[in-house]
């Protein structure tokens with residue numbers, strides 16, 4: 610079976626930056642199972658997978674706008690240093706969970722001075738081209754229910 614809209618696809622994957630540093634991979638989290646054609650993947654990757662079948666491998670390089678978007682300087686904020694009084698070993702480059710009115714976000718500590726800390730809410734790969742390597746492990750037709758819900762039901766149902 611070849612990948613097309615409304616197939617359930619299982620992939621081994623690796624997400625790397627252009628220095629070949631691995632950011633995410635199925636070696637850690639297990640294979641990635643998704644419903645094709647419902648916007649779960651980066652569009653360029655989803656497009657490239659159409660017509661491929663089990664056992665096929667794909668390597669793709671994507672520009673920032675096809676991956677995590679451009680770097681937005683607006684997403685950097687200066688916060689009084691006291692706000693981080695409880696964080697142990699605060700260092701530049703550290704990833705933290707920060708809370709604002711929209712909920713909890715992962716941020717990066719960009720700059721530390723005696724009075725302020727600059728935090729950056731951009732995705733760490735924003736503004737960077739990325740490389741994705743995938744291997745197709747399984748392809749099956751989605752059930753009507755999965756298509757109606759727009760996601761995969763791994764254990765036969767999702768409970769709603």
Ligand SMILES: [Zn+2]
Pocket residue numbers: 755758760761762766767768769
């Ligand atoms: Zn469901």
